[in-house]
Amino acid sequence: MRRFDLATPNSLDECLKLLAERGPETKLVAGGTDLLVQMKNGLLKPARVIDLSGIADLRVLAPDDGRGLRVGAAVTARRLELDATVRARYAALGESGALVGSVQVRNLATVGGNICNAAPSADMAPPLVALEAEAVIAGPSGRRRVPVASFFTGVRRTVLGPDELLLEFAVPAPGPRSGGSYLRHTPRRELDIAIVGVASQITLTDGVCAKARIALAAVAPTPVRATAAEQSLEGQRLTPERIEQAAALAVETARPISDQRGSAEYRRHLVRVLTRRTLTTALARASA
Amino acid sequence: MAKQILSFTVNDEPVDVLVQPYLTLLDALREDLGLTGPKEGCGTGDCGACTVHLDGQPVASCLVLALQARGRSVRTIEGLAGAAELHPLQDAFVRHGVPQCGFCIPGVLMAAAAVLAETPTPTEEEIRYGIAGNLCRCTGYTKMIAAITEVAAQGAKR
Numbered sequence: 019m020r021r022f023d024l025a026t027p028n029s030l031d032e033c034l035k036l037l038a039e040r041g042p043e044t045k046l047v048a049g050g051t052d053l054l055v056q057m058k059n060g061l062l063k064p065a066r067v068i069d070l071s072g073i074a075d076l077r078v079l080a081p082d083d084g085r086g087l088r089v090g091a092a093v094t095a096r097r098l099e100l101d102a103t104v105r106a107r108y109a110a111l112g113e114s115g116a117l118v119g120s121v122q123v124r125n126l127a128t129v130g131g132n133i134c135n136a137a138p139s140a141d142m143a144p145p146l147v148a149l150e151a152e153a154v155i156a157g158p159s160g161r162r163r164v165p166v167a168s169f170f171t172g173v174r175r176t177v178l179g180p181d182e183l184l185l186e187f188a189v190p191a192p193g194p195r196s197g198g199s200y201l202r203h204t205p206r207r208e209l210d211i212a213i214v215g216v217a218s219q220i221t222l223t224d225g226v227c228a229k230a231r232i233a234l235a236a237v238a239p240t241p242v243r244a245t246a247a248e249q250s251l252e253g254q255r256l257t258p259e260r261i262e263q264a265a266a267l268a269v270e271t272a273r274p275i276s277d278q279r280g281s282a283e284y285r286r287h288l289v290r291v292l293t294r295r296t297l298t299t300a301l302a303r304a305s306a
Numbered sequence: 307m308a309k310q311i312l313s314f315t316v317n318d319e320p321v322d323v324l325v326q327p328y329l330t331l332l333d334a335l336r337e338d339l340g341l342t343g344p345k346e347g348c349g350t351g352d353c354g355a356c357t358v359h360l361d362g363q364p365v366a367s368c369l370v371l372a373l374q375a376r377g378r379s380v381r382t383i384e385g386l387a388g389a390a391e392l393h394p395l396q397d398a399f400v401r402h403g404v405p406q407c408g409f410c411i412p413g414v415l416m417a418a419a420a421v422l423a424e425t426p427t428p429t430e431e432e433i434r435y436g437i438a439g440n441l442c443r444c445t446g447y448t449k450m451i452a453a454i455t456e457v458a459a460q461g462a463k464r
């Protein structure tokens with residue numbers, strides 16, 4: 019790893035001041051499970067690193083006055099995996115936390131890091147997109163909110179400015195009769211990167227699908243919503259046939275590449291399978 | 307790039323040590339504190355040989371910057387047992403002949419101890435899930451699981 023200076027702010031204000039200085043090329047570190055690997059590989063060579071572990075505000079995981087859930091940027095994958103509220107009401111997000119790396123990595127890896135690294139395969143992105151979460155961003159001129167669906171601008175690129183910091187996610191409460199699910203496929207069962215990830219979130223009213231959200235990972239430069247598939251479900255009773263039809267429409271949204279982990283054709287196949295499975299699980303959970 | 311003081315707790319002892327800001331917790335434990343139980347296998351969080359407990363939770367110490375441990379409590383394999391006797395997991399690993407080359411064992415023991423701390427009577431699936439982040443290049447997983455299962459059963463009896 020190339021040598022760097024480390025700043026260790028103990029508050030948000032202190033951190034924002036450091037970012038505003040526009041000093042040497044700077045990277046923020048939370049869990050470090052992506053960043054340090056990229057630095058050790060020589061892909062990133064920041065002259066300065068700012069450690070976020072001293073900022074308690076970033077670790078909030080709490081209800082937001084009944085409106086939903088606040089998920090601090092430095093909440094770990096392991097906390098999402100184990101938190102009772104997340105598991106019960108935001109199941110897709112909890113499932114994505116449980117799938118990242120090993121327990122040794124999940125105790126470090128953070129949801130903010132997963133999103134800010136902006137890998138196309140980021141596991142926590144599809145659940146946050148399907149749950150219509152917003153990213154709360156702090157900067158020199160105050161705070162702004164960006165839907166997670168618009169947060170990514172390309173492979174490893176986001177809307178975050180160099181003087182900004184991702185604070186937390188505001189996740190709206192899914193209504194009653196809602197259910198969600200996240201699944202991914204990896205060549206190995208553990209410790210691998212998704213070749214496709216799919217999150218589905220549906221809400222029922224009187225047995226009819228009032229709202230459907232489907233988000234795909236690793237099939238485009240950024241996570242994408244399968245809007246045609248969503249629209250095919252809304253206003254309908256969800257039968258296996260309708261779900262299969264939606265899964266086929268989701269494939270149309272995917273623009274996968276072929277790489278060493280899987281061919282584009284295989285990825286399209288997986289989009290269909292995982293969309294069907296996550297919708298089926300989401301329906302079962304919404305009906306429960 | 308001046309060294310900075312790292313004040314933290316290691317194996318229940320308060321420690322102050324000057325560390326370079328670009329070193330990992332694993333580097334500081336091994337190079338500055340002489341605790342060579344945690345090993346560097348891959349350096350990228352894939353093998354688990356560097357597993358230590360940070361505030362009671364197992365982490366890959368090769369992916370933690372040393373200064374990120376400031377004010378926190380670290381336990382390494384050297385602090386798993388009391389001074390005089392082996393930890394029940396260590397004892398079971400010896401009796402079952404688990405270590406072959408031995409390189410992965412400190413990390414496996416720390417991961418196993420974390421499993422039992424959280425789930426005193428784990429299923430085999432829970433044991434396997436808990437040590438899924440630990441690679442054994444000798445492939446000695448069967449005996450590991452037998453040893454951990456035995457300790458869990460003893461704990462259940464007590």
